[in-house]
Amino acid sequence: GQNIDQPTEMTATEGAIVQINCTYQTSGFNGLFWYQQHAGEAPTFLSYNVLDGLEEKGRFSSFLSRSKGYSYLLLKELQMKDSASYLCAVSDSNYQLIWGAGTKLIIKP
Amino acid sequence: IAGITQAPTSQILAAGRRMTLRCTQDMRHNAMYWYRQDLGLGLRLIHYSNTAGTTGKGEVPDGYSVSRANTDDFPLTLASAVPSQTSVYFCASSDQVSNTGELFFGEGSRLTVL
Numbered sequence: 442g443q444n445i446d447q448p449t450e451m452t453a454t455e456g457a458i459v460q461i462n463c464t465y466q467t468s469g470f471n472g473l474f475w476y477q478q479h480a481g482e483a484p485t486f487l488s489y490n491v492l493d494g495l496e497e498k499g500r501f502s503s504f505l506s507r508s509k510g511y512s513y514l515l516l517k518e519l520q521m522k523d524s525a526s527y528l529c530a531v532s533d534s535n536y537q538l539i540w541g542a543g544t545k546l547i548i549k550p
Numbered sequence: 551i552a553g554i555t556q557a558p559t560s561q562i563l564a565a566g567r568r569m570t571l572r573c574t575q576d577m578r579h580n581a582m583y584w585y586r587q588d589l590g591l592g593l594r595l596i597h598y599s600n601t602a603g604t605t606g607k608g609e610v611p612d613g614y615s616v617s618r619a620n621t622d623d624f625p626l627t628l629a630s631a632v633p634s635q636t637s638v639y640f641c642a643s644s645d646q647v648s649n650t651g652e653l654f655f656g657e658g659s660r661l662t663v664l
Contacts, residue, residue, distance in 0.1 A: 445592065472651065483640060483655035484593075528593070532651060537608075540592030 443467045445541035447529050452547045453519055461514045461527050461544045469534020475503050475514045476528040478543065484528055487514070516546075524548045553577070556641050556656035563631050563663050571626045571659045573641035581644045582624040583608075583653070584616060586637040593640065599624055600646070631663045 444466045453459040465473070472491040476484040490496055490505035490512060502515040514527055526543040533539055554575045563569050575582065580601045585593040595608030599618040613635060615627045624643075628635055641656040 449590075474652075476653075483657050484653075485655070486652045489652065530593075536646075536651065537595065537598075538593075538653070540594070542590055542592045 443531075443533060443539045445529055445531060445539055447527075447541040447544045449542070450545045450547065452549060453516075455519055455521060455548055455550050457519050458515065458517050459519060459546065461516075461529075461546065463512045463514070463529035463541060465510050465512070465529070465531045465539070465541075467531045467533045467539055470507060471532035471534070471536055473503075473505055473512050474530045474532070474538070475512075476530065478526045478528060480525070487527075519548050521548050521550070554641055554643055554654055554656035556639075556659050558659060559657065560660045561662070563628075563661060565632055565663055566630050569628045569631055569661070571628075571639055571641075571661070573624045573626065573656060574622050575624075575641075575643045575654075576622065577643060577645070577654065578621060579643035579645045579654070580621065581646050582618065583642045583644075584614070584624070584626045585640045585642065586610065587640060587658075588637050596626065596639075628661075631661075633663045635661065636663045637661060 447463045475487040478484040488503040495504045500517045505512045528543045529541040530538045557572045583598045584596040594610045597616040599605045602621045639659045642653040
């Protein structure tokens with residue numbers, strides 16, 4: 442079966458760096474997405490990786506290793522507004538998105 | 551403001567009743583999706599439509615139906631609601647021509663079936 446694994450919850454301190462990992466097993470691979478979802482709101486797009494390596498976008502970076510079935514989202518200079526759930530999703534061979542359950546990130550002052 | 555609009559935002563429904571969740575987008579995206587989100591689970595695809603006039607079943611289609619009469623509208627119907635359909639429902643769209651396949655989500659419809 443197809444599976445996306447990510448930690449259920451993480452805690453970090455304001456101003457620090459946090460890495461959220463995602464491992465996947467899917468039938469085919471057409472890219473990996475990270476979305477941010479604040480409580481009670483809709484998910485919003487953060488990043489897309491289809492080739493191995495690091496994609497940097499401001500304070501957020503996303504890394505992909507296709508051979509290891511592994512990605513991480515790196516958040517730097519954490520701010521209180523970064524408290525949210527972070528969803529990892531993989532596009533499979535049929536271009537359908539398979540979603541992880543999300544990682545709830547709690548930022549403490 | 552361009553985007554996706556869902557209605558209603560919240561609804562309490564008696565079991566056995568029929569319910570239609572509305573979804574409208576003004577971005578002229580060809581693909582649209584309905585997901586449900588439950589605590590501890592990832593977003594699960596109910597139905598999708600790659601273009602107007604066509605629909606397909608997702609991971610959890612039972613008890614739900616959709617239609618895509620035009621590009622903008624993609625309503626989701628629960629023919630006879632059951633308590634297990636209590637969930638938050640998200641409509642989304644994407645422009646499959648773009649190379650990222652980014653999804654744009656509506657604000658969600660919180661449905662409670664008693």
